[in-house]
Amino acid sequence: MAGRERAYDLVIRGGTVIDGSGAPGFEADVAVKDGRIAAVGAVSGSGAEEIDARGSIVTPGFVDIHTHYDGQVTWDHHLTPSAWHGVTTAVMGNCGVGFAPCRPEDHDRLIRLMEGVEDIPHPVLAEGLPWNWESYPDYLQSLSGRAYDLDVGAQLPHAALRVFVMGERGANREPASPADIAAMSALAKRAMEAGALGFSTSRTLNHRTSDGQPTPTLTAAEDELMGIALGLKAAGRGVLQFVSDFADPAAEFGLMRRLVEASGRPLSFSLLQGPKAPDAWRDLLAALSAATADGLPMRAQVAGRGVGVLLGFELTLNPFSHTEAWKSVATLPLGQRLARLAEAAFRAALLDDAATPGSAAIASRLTRDWDNMFLMAETPDYEPTRQDSISALARARGVTPEQVALEHMMSRDGRGMLYLPFLNYADGGLDPAYDMLRHPDCVAGLSDGGAHVGMICDGSFPTTNLTLWARDRTRGPRLPLEHMVRLQTRATAETVGLLDRGLVAPGLRADLNVIDFDRLAVEPPSVGYDLPAGGRRLLQRARGYVATLVAGQVTYRDGEPTGALPGRLVRGAQDAPVALAAE
Numbered sequence: 001m002a003g004r005e006r007a008y009d010l011v012i013r014g015g016t017v018i019d020g021s022g023a024p025g026f027e028a029d030v031a032v033k034d035g036r037i038a039a040v041g042a043v044s045g046s047g048a049e050e051i052d053a054r055g056s057i058v059t060p061g062f063v064d065i066h067t068h069y070d071g072q073v074t075w076d077h078h079l080t081p082s083a084w085h086g087v088t089t090a091v092m093g094n095c096g097v098g099f100a101p102c103r104p105e106d107h108d109r110l111i112r113l114m115e116g117v118e119d120i121p122h123p124v125l126a127e128g129l130p131w132n133w134e135s136y137p138d139y140l141q142s143l144s145g146r147a148y149d150l151d152v153g154a155q156l157p158h159a160a161l162r163v164f165v166m167g168e169r170g171a172n173r174e175p176a177s178p179a180d181i182a183a184m185s186a187l188a189k190r191a192m193e194a195g196a197l198g199f200s201t202s203r204t205l206n207h208r209t210s211d212g213q214p215t216p217t218l219t220a221a222e223d224e225l226m227g228i229a230l231g232l233k234a235a236g237r238g239v240l241q242f243v244s245d246f247a248d249p250a251a252e253f254g255l256m257r258r259l260v261e262a263s264g265r266p267l268s269f270s271l272l273q274g275p276k277a278p279d280a281w282r283d284l285l286a287a288l289s290a291a292t293a294d295g296l297p298m299r300a301q302v303a304g305r306g307v308g309v310l311l312g313f314e315l316t317l318n319p320f321s322h323t324e325a326w327k328s329v330a331t332l333p334l335g336q337r338l339a340r341l342a343e344a345a346f347r348a349a350l351l352d353d354a355a356t357p358g359s360a361a362i363a364s365r366l367t368r369d370w371d372n373m374f375l376m377a378e379t380p381d382y383e384p385t386r387q388d389s390i391s392a393l394a395r396a397r398g399v400t401p402e403q404v405a406l407e408h409m410m411s412r413d414g415r416g417m418l419y420l421p422f423l424n425y426a427d428g429g430l431d432p433a434y435d436m437l438r439h440p441d442c443v444a445g446l447s448d449g450g451a452h453v454g455m456i457c458d459g460s461f462p463t464t465n466l467t468l469w470a471r472d473r474t475r476g477p478r479l480p481l482e483h484m485v486r487l488q489t490r491a492t493a494e495t496v497g498l499l500d501r502g503l504v505a506p507g508l509r510a511d512l513n514v515i516d517f518d519r520l521a522v523e524p525p526s527v528g529y530d531l532p533a534g535g536r537r538l539l540q541r542a543r544g545y546v547a548t549l550v551a552g553q554v555t556y557r558d559g560e561p562t563g564a565l566p567g568r569l570v571r572g573a574q575d576a577p578v579a580l581a582a583e
Contacts, residue, residue: 007045008033009552012514015053019504020060020489022482030058032510035551040504053514056546060489060502061088061511062462066301068118068451070098073143073152075128075532077565081459082449083149084541084559088511088550090449091496093155095243096202096217100139101164107131109171113159116210118451121535128532137194148567149555155241156191158201158217171216181227188231195571197496198239199228205245222255229263237573239496240267249280253287266297268495270446271436272307278426285439292441299495301445302436304465305382306421309366309455313341313414314527316454319367319405323353338414347406354402369420370401375408376417378524382464383430383475417525431476443495444488453537457525460540462488467520497573507577510552513545520544
């Protein structure tokens with residue numbers, strides 16, 4: 001009847017609900033009211049808006065617990081690329097890097113650290129960051145009034161905390177004194193009480209400032225980490241997040257285990273197969289299994305595809321970056337650079353320079369590892385074979401790998417890209433990732449959304465996790481769709497204490513995706529220039545997302561923003577609804 005109040009704000013009709021628990025999918029309607037899921041099943045009442053989901057799947061919104069939007073959240077309302085891939089909650093502040101707490105004299109220091117570790121250019125951060133905070137609670141307060149297309153949670157980064165307390169001594173990785181540790185512990189407690197989801201640290205040589213210095217947290221001693229973990233214990237909240245080289249896996253895992261035993265706080269760490277010790281991840285999984293069997297709340301964050309870099313003439317690196325010919329045009333505006341590349345004589349000079357004796361020794365392994373480098377096609381293939389490598393293509397055609405690379409990068413008007421996976425790909429396939437994804441103590445993570453803007457575009461992980469593992473994989477076994485949805489919804493939400501989301505169940509937040517699974521796909525990476533100061537970033541869209549809802553509002557429809565910005569800062573862990581908690 002016209003003018004009659006509708007029972008619900010929105011009803012999703014007739015979809016196959018993959019509810020995030022891992023249970024088999026089932027056909028049902030999903031009703032939404034006041035930002036929460038009101039009913040799941042045969043819904044008789046009508047909605048002010050209705051979505052026909054017949055032929056589609058309905059999932060919880062994806063909870064991405066490993067992103068780096070710490071800067072972008074201060075200037076942007078749309079947290080792309082993650083928002084294009086069904087993410088409705090993003091947790092930032094990972095790997096020990098971020099921008100709070102920070103004294104004014106250390107602004108540039110933290111910018112250079114983020115530039116080096118996460119490949120976000122200095123001019124972008126220098127222009128974009130408002131720096132209207134000093135303490136960590138001030139940083140959260142500065143975000144609390146902002147609106148987004150998804151929810152954001154923040155973690156206290158160890159590097160910023162260490163420099164804030166210790167100044168130059170902290171940046172130079174000097175040992176923390178008892179007074180330093182006490183100060184860091186107190187600040188960590190205060191950050192958790194203000195709404196930080198946790199604390200993160202980095203212990204890897206791969207993380208360096210833009211001028212080549214190791215991250216301030218690289219060699220932090222156990223007493224320092226223990227003091228901070230006990231600060232979280234005193235607050236009674238917060239999770240721990242670690243990234244490490246695991247040069248001594250047993251010793252490093254032992255350290256993490258002791259922190260959890262003493263603090264009682266949950267801990268997650270990054271787990272990937274590395275090329276130097278390709279079986280070390282198995283030992284870490286065994287240690288993790290033993291820890292969880294003893295009741296310790298520990299998880300590994302794993303990636304569903306190879307982690308690697310993209311190379312191209314529009315990106316940070318390409319296979320000719322070391323040549324004098326390229327250096328002569330590298331700083332030119334893009335249009336002029338592409339114009340020079342269009343000249344046959346210039347391309348010949350690139351090839352000549354690359355063939356100069358000793359040239360390969362100058363180039364980084366990342367830019368000339370032809371046996372493990374592949375062409376990024378219009379339909380991305382994230383499990384290519386060795387027969388697809390640039391070296392194999394060159395042999396088949398009787399040309400040099402440099403010629404194959406040059407020809408492909410000249411495609412798409414000089415915007416063609418090459419793909420070099422270097423983690424999770426030591427065996428030339430994704431079987432290690434398969435084993436990690438099946439492990440009961442692993443969750444999906446490591447997308448690095450918002451970071452590595454000129455070399456990596458892994459914010460599309462959530463989509464690939466579904467398409468590759470539940471539908472498209474041909475080089476090995478697949479995984480059930482219900483399992484893959486759980487790994488990036490309820491499993492990730494529980495890992496960081498957000499128990500009010502990650503399931504399609506009455507009372508939980510109405511963060512939802514309606515997905516045409518048959519059509520779901522990632523598009524090829526592209527480059528945009530929409531960051532502050534005209535900064536460049538890699539982007540990757542998806543097809544097949546019919547609708548994404550955050551707090552019951554449709555934020556994206558068929559991949560396009562609706563203008564709704566219901567996302568907010570999430571302050572601290574969130575309890576499950578009373579009805580659900582009682583089950």
